[in-house]
Amino acid sequence: MSPERPSGDSDLLWNVLTLLIWVGILGVILFVGVVYVNPNAPINPFPPRPLPTLFTLATPSMASVAPATFSETPTPTLTATEVSSPTPSPLPTLVEGTPLPEMGSTITPTPYFYAFAVQGKPNAVTASLYHPERTCDWMGVAGRVFDLQGRPAVGIRVWLKGYLGGKAINLFSLTGTASLYGPSGYEFTLADAPMVSRGSLAIQLLDQADLPLSPQITFDTYNDCEKNLILIDFKQVR
Structure with a gap:
């Protein structure tokens, strides 16, 4: 009969492997917990993108507006006269007994609106x-x-x-x-x-x-x- 190998070496190997597996599981749990609590932790290989900074316009105040300065010699400026465009009026509504505007044969100057x-x-x-x-x-x-x-x-x-x-x-x-x-x-x-x-x-x-x-x-x-x-x-x- 061949001599039986002692089982002590194999048991030790399996115990060490089991211990390593448990350590790995605990490490994964710890890693996931840290990343879940703080996604910006240095150990997170995929940190979230930073949120964009909101752009706000500063509210101007009267104190921030510098007073205008004027030279002693005024600079002449050209002023354009605004001309309102005339609105074409339709022919008067026909009401028997009510005459149209009394113009006779007098010709009114033609507004530039008409062709x-x-x-x-x-x-x-x-x-x-x-x-x-x-x-x-x-x-x-x-x-x-x-x-x-x-x-x-x-x-x-x-x-x-x-x-x-x-x-x-x-x-x-x-x-x-x-x-x-x-x-x-x-x-x-x-x-x-x-x-x-x-x-x-x-x-x-x-x-x-x-x-x-x-x-x-x-x-x-x-x-x-x-x-x-x-x-x-x-x-x-x-």
């Missing part, structure tokens, strides 16, 4: 100059529109509104539809006989979105066969 201005003054002539058959059985408004270079401006909307003889007038036309007055001519028929009105009719140019291209121009009509056609021309100014 077109009336050219000259409304001119009352006999319609027979353009329509020989129209004597005293017709009354209307006509005219032309020109661009910056003086060329005919075709396709511009023309709005005629107001009242005449107790009847409402609300008519639209396009430049270029009455070539008898020129390539950019327009024309409105108002009545089948000359009638008197004082500032109760107004005419204005509009774009395709019904925004005003010119100021509204009020005018008079006459009970006169020699003044049954009112000519109103417009010219682009900007």
Whole structure:
């Protein structure tokens, strides 16, 4: 029989290994506890990123503002005069018996806001100059529109509104539809006989979105066969 090896050496080895394992477990527990309590501890290999510092603006105080100093010789400065942009006003609301603003044939200076201005003054002539058959059985408004270079401006909307003889007038036309007055001519028929009105009719140019291209121009009509056609021309100014 072979001699049996003593078990004392193997027991000692296992005891030492067991002790090392327990020491390792305790070390891990201690490490985790320290890092949990203080994440910024030097033993933490992955410390958290520092929080960003809040940026606060200092509140200025009157004491921190240095008083302005002035030289004995004042320095001249240029002052720009503020000019308010005029707001285009729509044509007056039609109320029978209430006339439009009493302007007659007086032309108001055109604000720079508008692209077109009336050219000259409304001119009352006999319609027979353009329509020989129209004597005293017709009354209307006509005219032309020109661009910056003086060329005919075709396709511009023309709005005629107001009242005449107790009847409402609300008519639209396009430049270029009455070539008898020129390539950019327009024309409105108002009545089948000359009638008197004082500032109760107004005419204005509009774009395709019904925004005003010119100021509204009020005018008079006459009970006169020699003044049954009112000519109103417009010219682009900007």
